[in-house]
Amino acid sequence: MKSDTLPLQLQPKEYKSANKPVWCPGCGDFGVLGSITKALAGLQIQPENAAIISGIGCSSRMPTYLNTYGFHGVHGRALPVATGLKTARPDLTVIATGGDGDGFSIGGNHFLHTCRRNPDITYIVMDNQVYGMTKGQASPTTDPNWQKGKLTPAGTGINPFQPLGIALASGANFIARCSSSDSNGTARILMQAINHPGFSMVQVLSPCITFRPEQREWKNRLIPAPEAMQATRDPAEAARLLLTDEGIYTGILYVGDRPVYQPKLESSITSIEQLEEEFRL
Amino acid sequence: MHRQSLSIALTGSGGSGVMTTGSLLLEAAAKAGWYGFMSRSAGPQIRGGEAAAVVRLSTEPTESADDSFDLVLAIDPASLARFMAEIPLRAESLVISDAGAGRRGGQLPDVDARVLDLSMQQLAKTVKGGRPNMIALGAIAKMISLPLSHVDPVLEKVLQPKGADILEASRACVRLGFEAAVGLPVFDTPETYDMAETERWSVTGNEAAGLGAIRGGIRFVAAYPITPATELLEWMAASLPKIGGVLVQAEDELASINQVIGASFGGTPALTATSGPGFALMTESIGLAVCAEVPVVILDVMRCGPSTGIATKSEQSDLNIALNGLHGDAPHLVLAPTSVTDCLLTTQWAVHLAEALQTAVIVLSDQSLGQTRAIAKRPADVSFIAKRRVPESFEGAYYRYAAGESWVSPMSIPGQAGGQYTADGLEHDQAGVPSSLPEDHYMQLEKRQRKISDFDYGQHWADIEGEGSTAVLTWGSATGPVREALSRLREQGTDIRLISLRLLAPERPLEMEKALHGVKRILVVEQSHSRQFYRYLRASYDLQADTRVFNRPGPLPFRPAEIIQQLDGWNSGAVK
Numbered sequence: 001m002k003s004d005t006l007p008l009q010l011q012p013k014e015y016k017s018a019n020k021p022v023w024c025p026g027c028g029d030f031g032v033l034g035s036i037t038k039a040l041a042g043l044q045i046q047p048e049n050a051a052i053i054s055g056i057g058c059s060s061r062m063p064t065y066l067n068t069y070g071f072h073g074v075h076g077r078a079l080p081v082a083t084g085l086k087t088a089r090p091d092l093t094v095i096a097t098g099g100d101g102d103g104f105s106i107g108g109n110h111f112l113h114t115c116r117r118n119p120d121i122t123y124i125v126m127d128n129q130v131y132g133m134t135k136g137q138a139s140p141t142t143d144p145n146w147q148k149g150k151l152t153p154a155g156t157g158i159n160p161f162q163p164l165g166i167a168l169a170s171g172a173n174f175i176a177r178c179s180s181s182d183s184n185g186t187a188r189i190l191m192q193a194i195n196h197p198g199f200s201m202v203q204v205l206s207p208c209i210t211f212r213p214e215q216r217e218w219k220n221r222l223i224p225a226p227e228a229m230q231a232t233r234d235p236a237e238a239a240r241l242l243l244t245d246e247g248i249y250t251g252i253l254y255v256g257d258r259p260v261y262q263p264k265l266e267s268s269i270t271s272i273e274q275l276e277e278e279f280r281l
Numbered sequence: 282m283h284r285q286s287l288s289i290a291l292t293g294s295g296g297s298g299v300m301t302t303g304s305l306l307l308e309a310a311a312k313a314g315w316y317g318f319m320s321r322s323a324g325p326q327i328r329g330g331e332a333a334a335v336v337r338l339s340t341e342p343t344e345s346a347d348d349s350f351d352l353v354l355a356i357d358p359a360s361l362a363r364f365m366a367e368i369p370l371r372a373e374s375l376v377i378s379d380a381g382a383g384r385r386g387g388q389l390p391d392v393d394a395r396v397l398d399l400s401m402q403q404l405a406k407t408v409k410g411g412r413p414n415m416i417a418l419g420a421i422a423k424m425i426s427l428p429l430s431h432v433d434p435v436l437e438k439v440l441q442p443k444g445a446d447i448l449e450a451s452r453a454c455v456r457l458g459f460e461a462a463v464g465l466p467v468f469d470t471p472e473t474y475d476m477a478e479t480e481r482w483s484v485t486g487n488e489a490a491g492l493g494a495i496r497g498g499i500r501f502v503a504a505y506p507i508t509p510a511t512e513l514l515e516w517m518a519a520s521l522p523k524i525g526g527v528l529v530q531a532e533d534e535l536a537s538i539n540q541v542i543g544a545s546f547g548g549t550p551a552l553t554a555t556s557g558p559g560f561a562l563m564t565e566s567i568g569l570a571v572c573a574e575v576p577v578v579i580l581d582v583m584r585c586g587p588s589t590g591i592a593t594k595s596e597q598s599d600l601n602i603a604l605n606g607l608h609g610d611a612p613h614l615v616l617a618p619t620s621v622t623d624c625l626l627t628t629q630w631a632v633h634l635a636e637a638l639q640t641a642v643i644v645l646s647d648q649s650l651g652q653t654r655a656i657a658k659r660p661a662d663v664s665f666i667a668k669r670r671v672p673e674s675f676e677g678a679y680y681r682y683a684a685g686e687s688w689v690s691p692m693s694i695p696g697q698a699g700g701q702y703t704a705d706g707l708e709h710d711q712a713g714v715p716s717s718l719p720e721d722h723y724m725q726l727e728k729r730q731r732k733i734s735d736f737d738y739g740q741h742w743a744d745i746e747g748e749g750s751t752a753v754l755t756w757g758s759a760t761g762p763v764r765e766a767l768s769r770l771r772e773q774g775t776d777i778r779l780i781s782l783r784l785l786a787p788e789r790p791l792e793m794e795k796a797l798h799g800v801k802r803i804l805v806v807e808q809s810h811s812r813q814f815y816r817y818l819r820a821s822y823d824l825q826a827d828t829r830v831f832n833r834p835g836p837l838p839f840r841p842a843e844i845i846q847q848l849d850g851w852n853s854g855a856v857k
Contacts, residue, residue: 019714048698053543063703064715069695070703071546072715073539074569080503080536084543084551085695087529088501092547092695113532265500267525272496275520279482279492281311281656 012037015047017067022058028180028206028215029059029126035178035204036066036095036124038187043093043194050093053082055107057099058133059126059206076106079114079123086119090262093194094120100127104140104161111163115170115199117261122193122200125163126180128208128215136211148211163203165242168235168254173198175238175254177247180206181219189252198260205247225249233257285471286339287425288347290368291417293356294331295385298414303334304654305418305435311483311656312431314474316342318621320653322367322836323593331363338425340471342657344620345765348842350374351468352424353394354417356401359387366837370394375466377420379413397465404457410450411457419458426470429459480659486624486650487513489660490580491520493625494552497632498667499578500526501551503540505533508592509648510554510582517554534559538566538579545575546704548694550636550667554580557599558589561606567641568607571729573704574682574692576635576642576669580628583647585835595648596835597757597808603643604786604817612730614642615786619744619760621655626663627783630741633665638733639692645785649758649838675699682725683711688732734787742784745796747771751848752778752797752826755806756785756814759839763806766844777848788821803828804847810834 015037023029040050050068054060056075063070069092073081082096103111103125114121130149131137138149140161147155164175174196178186186204193200205222207215224230229241231252238254269275289306293299300321307319317338324330337347349369355361358378361368370376374394379386381403389396399420401413422432432455440448484492491513494502502521504514518528531537534555541551555563560581570577583599585591603615614634618627628644635642672679672691681702683690693700707715708722716722744760747767755763760781767777780796797803803826807814815830831839831847 046698047701048696051547051695061715064705067701069693069701071543071573072703072705072707073542073573074565074706077535077539077566080531080539081543081546083529083536084501084503084540084545085547086543087527087540088544088549088551089547089695109532110536113536263522263527263529265525265527267523269523272492272524275492275495275523276482276659279484279488280659281308281481281483 010041010044012041015040015067017065019064021065022061024210026209027058028128028208029062031180031183032059032124032126032186032204032206033062033065034183035186035190036062038184039190039194040068042187042191045093049091050095051085053085053094053096054078055098055102056133057102057131059097059099060102062097076102077110078102079107079110082121083114083117083119086121087261087263090120095194096121096123098125100125100129100141100163101131101139104163108140112166112170115167115172115201118171118173118198118258119261120197120199122190122202124190124202124204126204126206127163128206128212130208130211132208132211162243164201164253165239167201168238168242171258172201173256173258174200174252175242176202176252177250178202178204179219179222179250180204192252196255198256198258221248222250223248225251225253229253231255284339284341285469286337286343286347287352287468287470288350289336289338289352289421290333290350290364291354291356291414292331292333292360292364292368293414294360295357297356298412299332299334299356301439302414302418303336305432305439306421307336307654307656308483309422309432309435310338310427311481312435313427314476315339316656318344318653318655320649322364324363325593331360333364333367335368340474343765344655345761345841346838348840352421353377354421355379355389356413356417357386358382358389361392362390365390369840377465399461399465401458404461405454408450408453408457410446411454412451415451415454416458416461419455420462420465422455423459423462424465425468429455481656482622482659483654483656484622485512485652485654486618486621486646487582487652488516489622489624490554490618490628490644490646490651491516493628494578494632495520495524495526497629497665498550498636499552499632500524501541501544501549502526502528502553503531503537503544503551504528504553504555505531505537505559507556507559509584509652510556510580513554513580513582513651534562535566538563538577541577542566542570542575545577546695550576550632552578552580552632554582556582556584557586560599561602564602564606565608567613567643568609568611569706570641571607571611571613572706572708574639574729575704576639578628578631578635578642578644580644580646582651583645591836593648594836595758595808595838597647597759598810598813598834599645600785600809600813600817603645610726610730612733612787613640614638614733614784615645616642616784617645617757617782618650619757619781619783621650621653622657622660624650625660629663629665632667636667636669637689638736639669639689640729640733645757647758672697672700680711681713682709682728684724684728688728688735738784738789742782742789742792743796744779744781744783746779747776749776749778750799751802751804752780752800753804753806753844754780754818756782759806759808762839762841763844766841769841770845770848785817790822793822797824797826800826802826802851804851805830805832806839806844807832808835808839
């Protein structure tokens with residue numbers, strides 16, 4: 001929707017609800033909440049025309065803190081809910097939010113197939129490499145040698161999941177990485193992700209200062225991807241970057257142009273009685 | 282007119298085409314004026330493996346298997362061995378075998394019936410591209426006095442698309458079979474048929490459910506393929522786009538149910554269909570639909586369980602999980618169609634109820650309803666449509682989950698300015714904000730329960746027929762044989778009441794009390810090993826009458842004579 005058609009300019013704060021987040025002080029997700037409101041305001045999307053869909057986890061609490069329509073479902077199933085909603089209601093702006101456990105572990109299969117299907121949805125994963133809500137277990141993106149997870153006291157010993165490489169291989173149409181500490185930069189990328197047709201995957205590195213205090217250092221490690229690799233349309237180039245950058249490059253890392261999944265919802269018959277024809281003797 | 286009926290089975294193996302033959306026979310017989318149905322029995326093989334087409338023709342509408350078969354064509358003789366339990370015979374039954382079927386056809390098992398030979402294999406070889414199943418079709422036509430003028434148009438309709446050669450070869454074989462059967466017995470059939478003005482349909486339970494869903498207002502389906510629900514999904518995949526709807530093939534059943542919830546949250550009436558294993562996967566999210574008060578319909582076409590069970594055969598054993606499979610206190614509706622054609626009404630009603638009550642409605646069909654094709658009177662039109670309570674204006678604050686004059690609260694739809702809320706599987710307050718306060722939990726539990734308990738479901742909660750101080754209490758596909766048994770008893774002057782529950786949850790104690798008024802004896806009939814329906818009745822209703830159970834697991838259907846035997850035995854003291 002173009003801003004000049006609106007009677008009033010909506011400000012970011014008008015996208016916030018009155019509900020107070022359950023997050024710990026210093027949680028990266030506060031920054032992401034701010035980025036989402038700035039992106040929605042930047043695009044002047046009317047709050048009633050946006051729906052934020054989530055599963056379970058700290059970051060999945062997001063919908064309640066926004067003044068849009070929201071859906072807070074079961075663990076791991078945000079993307080199917082979002083797909084159903086977008087398919088039936090293509091007029092809405094549909095954004096799925098959640099964490100690394102919700103999206104890549106219990107919801108991993110939906111992640112693969114939503115990338116494949118390519119509906120016009122933006123998926124924001126607040127990755128903190130830990131299960132925060134259940135108080136500090138290893139997640140799919142946790143380093144194999146991290147020994148503070150009480151279910152894996154010797155470390156997981158298994159390879160971390162590489163969400164963006166997998167998103168690329170599965171067919172995601174827009175891939176970006178952001179830092180929650182850069183609220184405005186993240187907002188700008190989210191605006192492009194929302195505007196880009198098809199499935200947009202945005203990984204936001206969002207520290208859990210309670211269970212992973214060392215993640216405070218992320219803001220010093222993360223660096224913008226080299227100019228030449230920003231927003232590449234070449235999947236091979238994007239793959240090289242995503243598989244070798246050790247997760248430190250931020251920015252738009254791939255932009256594709258695959259066809260968007262959106263069945264036409266138009267009738268070709270005038271009445272339901274016509275469906276009975278095949279049964280009549 | 283005295284009712285006449287013929288039960289015919291065709292058995293074969295390895296792509297011998299018995300299902301096609303059965304379908305052609307049923308449709309040709311329908312043209313002549315027969316009612317009837319065809320059900321399918323098959324093993325797990327995709328191609329090859331034994332299969333049986335089971336056809337019953339009747340001068341009156343029927344959806345019950347008869348007690349035994351009149352005519353069996355064992356196109357591959359050995360294949361009958363696999364179906365001895367499913368195809369009961371009597372001394373007068375006629376089995377047509379084929380001694381010339383060779384090693385591939387194998388040996389006919391020992392049967393207590395008349396056996397005659399017909400060289401189906403040899404005759405088919407005389408026609409280029411000829412097939413023994415078409416010889417069988419011609420022979421059956423002759424034996425049941427079905428004119429080839431009724432068979433021919435059906436052949437043309439079904440086989441023309443496969444090529445002119447195939448059609449011509451089939452026609453030639455049907456004629457050969459017809460002529461070859463000249464010396465075979467001819468069954469008693471009516472001189473004329475009741476061809477009164479009623480419009481007749483040829484429809485399967487799965488198709489009827491699909492049409493009922495669409496009539497009710499379903500415009501979004503997400504599903505994962507599973508036997509025996511797949512045909513329903515295939516029918517909807519082709520039909521929904523015609524009316525501006527869509528079916529999405531999801532990556533698994535977890536995705537199916539959640540896509541459906543998402544579409545419905547957006548205001549589009551939505552349904553998924555599955556069978557036991559898929560249903561089990563969905564249960565967590567069905568609880569979400571209950572908690573967040575999002576209307577959804579889940580159709581479970583039941584098969585033998587547990588686990589993968591017998592995927593191709595029928596059983597009424599998902600009742601427990603449908604009633605009690607959701608965690609927490611999650612009140613929802615469970616409905617069951619009472620016949621093949623009733624799949625239409627019940628599914629349409631389910632859509633109406635889900636939308637009116639903003640909850641999850643589970644419909645329990647089964648393989649024997651879903652995959653059976655019935656020739657039946659056109660099902661009566663009912664006016665049930667999706668009508669969701671939506672707020673008209675948002676003056677003042679909007680509380681999505683506030684109980685007001687009604688326990689059903691207006692549900693805003695994305696796009697409605699001022700109606701924004703978050704639908705949540707977390708317990709919430711009346712605004713939808715997550716809450717762990719006891720008073721919010723009590724209030725929302727009460728709201729979700731009362732809206733469905735206090736609703737007036739009207740006459741459709743059960744099919745109740747007949748009078749008498751003995752009642753048979755049953756549900757789902759068991760209703761057909763019970764109905765036929767009671768109809769036979771009624772003709773002999775014994776009136777026994779039929780009560781078949783269409784609404785299994787929530788329970789209807791007042792209606793049940795009324796239905797059972799004056800009843801001294803209750804026979805419960807159900808197709809489950811652990812007596813799931815009986816236990817449910819005992820837990821839900823105050824059954825004061827002397828109550829007995831006739832149950833067995835799938836896949837064998839009940840036969841009317843078995844039910845009569847139970848009732849007679851009770852009177853004589855022979856059956857306890």
